[in-house]
Amino acid sequence: MQIHDLPYSDPGSPDVRSGGRFLLWLGRRQLGGQLKSLGWGTLHMAGLATVPLVVGVAVQAVVDRSGGRLALAGGLIALLGTVIAVADTMLHRAAVTNWITAAARVQQLLARKTAEMGSTLTRRVAAGEITAVSTGDVEKIGWFVEALSRFTAAAVTTVGVCAVLLVAQPSLGVIVAVGVPLLVLAVLPLLPPATRRADAQRAKAGRATELASDTVAGLRVLRGIGGEELFLDRYRRASQEVRSAAVRSARMWALISAVQVLLPGLLLIAVVWYGVTLAREGRISLGELVAVYGAVTFLLFPLRHFEEIAMAYSFSKPSAKRAARVLALRRTRPAGPDTAPGGADPAGGAGGAGGAGGPLTGDLYDPVSGLHAPAGLLTVAVCGDPDVAGRLADRLGGHAPQREEEPDRPSVLLGGAALDELPLEDARTAVLVQDKDPVLLSGTLRELLDVPSRGTVTAADALDAAQCDDVLAALAQGAGPGSGDPREARITERGRSLSGGQRQRLALARSLVTDAEVLVLDEPTSAVDSHTEARIADGLRRLRAGRTTVVLSSSPLLLDRADRVVFLPGGEAAAAGTHRELLRTHPGYRAVVTRGAEEEPPHAAAAHHRNGPAARTARTGIEETA
Template sequence: MGLLALRRYLPYLRPYVRYMVIFLLAQLGSLAAAASIPKVIQYIIDGPITHHDFGHLVRFAGLLALIAGLEFALILLRRYFSGVASLHMETDLRNDLYAHLQSLQVSFHDNWQSGQLLSRAIADIGTVRRFVSFGLIWFIQIIVTFVVVLVLMAQLDWQLGLVVVLCMIPIAIASHIFQDKYRVIARRLQDLTGDMTTVIEEMATGVRIIKAFGRMPLMQRRFEEQGRTIRETSLQGITARAELWSEINFLPNLSLLAVLLLGGLNVIEGRLTIGGLVAFMSYVFMLTWPMDALGWVLSMSEECKTASERLNEVFDSRPEIADRPQARPLEHSRGRLEFRDVGFRYPNSNDWILRGLNLVVEPHETVGLVGRTGSGKTSLAYLAPRLYDVSEGAVLLDGIDVREITLRSLRSHIGFAFEDPILFSASVHENLVMGRPIVSDEELKRAIEMAQAGFVWDLPWGLETRVGEQGYTLSGGQRQRLALARAVLGSPPVLVLDDPLSSVDVHTESVIEEALSRVLEGVTGLLVVHRPSTLALADRVVLLDEGRVAASGTHAELMRTNALYRALLSQEYEEALA
């Protein structure tokens, strides 16, 4: 049941235990108030009413009003404190999920749709919160009400109490069947919501492509189809709940009938007072609400259970690329980058992308990486900052396996810019600095100048201009230059640049190249190159083919000796591709 699944998330309530205690006390208090009302009624009937004593009747009525007022106040208190505790829990849980997602390796995201993560972070955590703030209250309320009411009933007339208990047995069976059925439905519904979130997200990010290709009707159809599946699944859930609901509503009426008959007989034979019978009936009525709520609580608890299972799937994925216990920070790096017998395949596939690859980039040397598309250049670049780990062999920085260096230290020694320059919804300044503690204005200016990103000074608010999804829209070339400035900021001894100039015009390219050649002089550079002109930056060129280094030498040498290289970099080849 939901409570068990929640076990893992209950510690989140620990800091708010005082709220929970107040909530529980208020709940017990309100229950005691509610349970005392039938008792008072019994006294009124058997006392003042039977003895025609109006003065006492008014006094008892006043007492009833007082109890009702108290119950109201306690319910208010209970709601408030359970709300406070559950909202705090929700926030903490969400923060932890986000932190956990960030700690996971890149390959985790290769296997997960973003919508599935979004729906877990928003909807599933919300479901857990709702169960804690409502379901849990009701759950406790139902159990305590049953226990208290049954004890009070037994006190009045144990035989009648037994009859009521017997009438409950079918409810337990129906609930059990319902839970099994509803669990499957709830899980499906939550997964479907994740899929739908993905579709909406892809529509938002791919809106240009969708419009340019006139794919709106296709996307609409796909979306509507998903909507239909969600509706059908929800309907199954509603039907299951309705079935349970009607079953558990029928039974209290049945027990009422039995109580009326047997209780009436007891009154006739003098074993029970009329006041006692009325009180007993009031208790049976007191059980009606918990029965009603039972269906909701059971469905909520199943939803909570599946939601926490879905959350567990994320929480249980351990970060595979993390600091090893013996990992040390690297104090000062000379920047000797070595790939030794490297074999690599993506965690989600069996194909070797790189195999038996050996490559050394000496300090202050710049190696240009050339290879056909899909030959694994980007994958090789990923291995240096440990965005992925090698499957065989090792990547070494200054002769130390990168897995023996703390990630923080490793990544502070390597600057990178990738093919697709991602900017965040934040200011240009934040996008460049990316949270690095101290970056002087001088450094910032130098990096911007180096990347020929001077256009930022002309933006409406200069460095404070917001860019990214909700901000000022930059051109592809501008974004690439910002990404380049980000890479060289902080003067890391190793630079890994994946085709950093693919979107800039020929003029800008030559200006950046000039600036870059100055930067690259002092550092170790691994440069993925597509255009022959960028090769001027490289001291040495390496040709990647079939997962290994096929040839290495200067551009001129390779042009002379290697046919594949010639084909890749000759004009004809570029035209053939176009």
């Protein structure tokens, strides 16, 4: 795999049972690149290790006054220099390729998981944690993958040099062969505390990142209530904690580096001292002493790779563990017993799956809550609790995350087909869910509305149904000189230049353009005034005629225009019917919709009577007749 071949057509199915297994899986997926890097690394270090031997030959040739051997040594050094330069260049190229391709694979896996989980991802993992995993953790994982082949080449070369020294100079070779492993093992006791400090730094950095993102996202609100300095002080304290943790971590790694300098230096002193003693006794020549000194000096270089791989592994394993935890989240669940034989809808709906290759159609039914949305009708679900409504919306979309405490929770059915068992693309084509806090990406309005759709609903119709006339007028003013076309006006990141109601209506228009077979809207009009909400309700009913639409809301204006209303206190269906029927027959529903108590005390009932039908109309959204 080369960099110009990125992105991967398929990044693969990772082993996410643990961080170590994930790293092992990454290594297997890059076996070719690792072998290439290992080959060039071994050639590079073998060339470096051979230079001291040739220098020893040259020194001995000078001592023996042998011009032929000196010339041969000079030619060999020139040849080794060329080999080292080429091998070093290719090693760097191969190692960096491994780093980039590994990081790209992890990022693609994370992006795929984010697309699979949708908005439910941030309900399982904090947004700051996801940001840290997709940036800093990906870099650390790539670092370990890149350093692995260089470490392996260093280990192979070190073993080779020790073996040559044992054969050529057994006395000095024994010292080197025993000393080098001891040098490597000397830093092992320091690695666990260094890793713990690095983890502490990483955790504090993640919390600081999350605090920063929350502060930036709510900056407008903070300014409105004068809370800027409070949150800035919190971030300052969090950043100082990160700095302190980074200093503590750096101290430990500095100690490891000092040990890696001190101990090899002591080994070199011991070898030179003993070698000089042997040379004085005539047991080795001067050239051999120089060669041994050069070989031991060379061994300090691969020892640096041992330190690097220890550091890379210490940093990358927790990062791989966090990445594996995110990648281990699953959308699918085992099929429940609520699917009737033959794929019939337990709710009794008449819908069914579309023809071969056609879209999935039919009634929408949730066995967990008991919500039944007949095909082609506008159904409004009243939960009373925004969190319950949000979880219901996720479940209706067929991509709510699996919960360990609910391993056998049955799937939502569309026309008798379990959404959780469908491919993600098919499930989301059939059911589109608009979250209560939809995100507007930066770009022009034309780009915002350029989404996959059936092509049966135009952007103009969707904008009209969502009552975006004032939004278009505001965007036209910022469309640029001489243009005046609101479709070319740029929308800032997350639509921060627009009001909450304007963002909500543009998001609704984007959802309407898709003309999805089933559209689920979670509080689509919570940020607009009642007059605009009434017009949106009419436009939604008109534009979605013949399509299945589920709205989670307790707005009387939306409820009065629904074909069917389902009351779900606590997330379980308790009553169904029209808005007016439920107002008359169900006190709990009336209390939620009118924001009052289930049973009115006598004095409240008298006041209600005195206020007349107009007051009741304001609370219920309908006109009462005598």
